[in-house]
Amino acid sequence: MKTRSLYVGLLFCSTLLVGILWSALVQRGYAADAFKAKVLVVAGPCQHPPGTHEAIAGARLLTHCVAHAENVGPISALLLEAWPKDGSVLENTATIVFIGDIFPPERMDERDKIMAQLTKLMDQGCGIVCIHYATGLRGEHVAEDGDHPLLHWMGGYFATGGCKHHRSVARVCPATLVPEDNDHPILQGWKKFAFDDEPYWNNYFGKDGMAPNVTSLVYAMLPPTEPKKETIGWAIQREDGGRGVGLVVPHFFRNWRIDDLRTLVMNSIVWTAKLDVPAEGVKSSLPDLATFKPDSVDPQPRRKR
Numbered sequence: 406m407k408t409r410s411l412y413v414g415l416l417f418c419s420t421l422l423v424g425i426l427w428s429a430l431v432q433r434g435y436a437a438d439a440f441k442a443k444v445l446v447v448a449g450p451c452q453h454p455p456g457t458h459e460a461i462a463g464a465r466l467l468t469h470c471v472a473h474a475e476n477v478g479p480i481s482a483l484l485l486e487a488w489p490k491d492g493s494v495l496e497n498t499a500t501i502v503f504i505g506d507i508f509p510p511e512r513m514d515e516r517d518k519i520m521a522q523l524t525k526l527m528d529q530g531c532g533i534v535c536i537h538y539a540t541g542l543r544g545e546h547v548a549e550d551g552d553h554p555l556l557h558w559m560g561g562y563f564a565t566g567g568c569k570h571h572r573s574v575a576r577v578c579p580a581t582l583v584p585e586d587n588d589h590p591i592l593q594g595w596k597k598f599a600f601d602d603e604p605y606w607n608n609y610f611g612k613d614g615m616a617p618n619v620t621s622l623v624y625a626m627l628p629p630t631e632p633k634k635e636t637i638g639w640a641i642q643r644e645d646g647g648r649g650v651g652l653v654v655p656h657f658f659r660n661w662r663i664d665d666l667r668t669l670v671m672n673s674i675v676w677t678a679k680l681d682v683p684a685e686g687v688k689s690s691l692p693d694l695a696t697f698k699p700d701s702v703d704p705q706p707r708r709k710r
């Protein structure tokens with residue numbers, strides 16, 4: 406009975422507060438306590454042209470992949486299109502995935518309240534994964550020396566929009582993402598791949614560069630005209646026990662079709678949730694991308710308003 410009331414309570418809160426629920430609770434019918442972990446996927450504000458960023462569709466896709474991971478789990482995956490007003494939605498969260506333009510809490514209403522709630526979660530060892538532009542902070546978000554809680558939670562960020570301490574670069578170009586030569590679990594089950602995307606480079610890892618508890622996971626030789634090794638994905642093992650991963654791709658929604666990219670992202674979610682990453686990587690099958698209702702699967706010019 407307790408399990409059932411928990412289930413109903415969670416379902417009610419989620420539906421009420423976030424509008425859309427793509428939850429493993431619904432899709433698989435497990436009792437709440439049968440899950441190995443609870444993952445929140447948060448879609449932040451996004452103003453990019455159709456086929457690029459596609460924060461909400463990307464969040465639906467990630468929620469689907471987590472809930473249907475074939476060789477790990479079961480994992481409870483909740484999609485949030487807004488920050489929950491009821492703090493109980495956050496309880497027992499193993500990891501939070503952010504997708505959107507700029508680190509979403511900086512662009513959401515009640516920023517300070519959200520950051521306080523996040524700080525509490527991170528202090529308790531909750532994981533964090535930011536995808537593409539959600540790794541981004543602008544000059545107005547960071548201290549003069551570049552400090553920001555995200556630097557400590559995730560190990561680095563994409564420094565953009567008037568950051569005086571550091572200037573990262575965003576440019577659409579061909580890139581080959583290569584796993585680093587180390588034995589990090591996130592590197593299991595995928596191999597290097599080439600695509601057209603917008604892999605941010607010269608990302609910011611702190612005044613003294615990458616901290617000892619931060620590991621470069623994925624690199625690319627950028628820019629194509631003057632190639633040098635640039636970290637595109639990284640992981641932190643924090644002192645509070647929590648784990649964070651920053652991945653500065655994908656820009657194009659259609660790139661979610663790339664199995665190796667999805668395995669990299671899914672491994673990151675599972676690792677930050679403190680679950681074991683299978684040796685063959687986390688496997689996720691994907692329906693047609695249109696299923697997730699993006700404005701467009703392929704990139705289109707910005708629509709006139």
Ligand SMILES: [Zn+2]
Nearest residue numbers: 537538603656
């Ligand atoms: Zn982009």
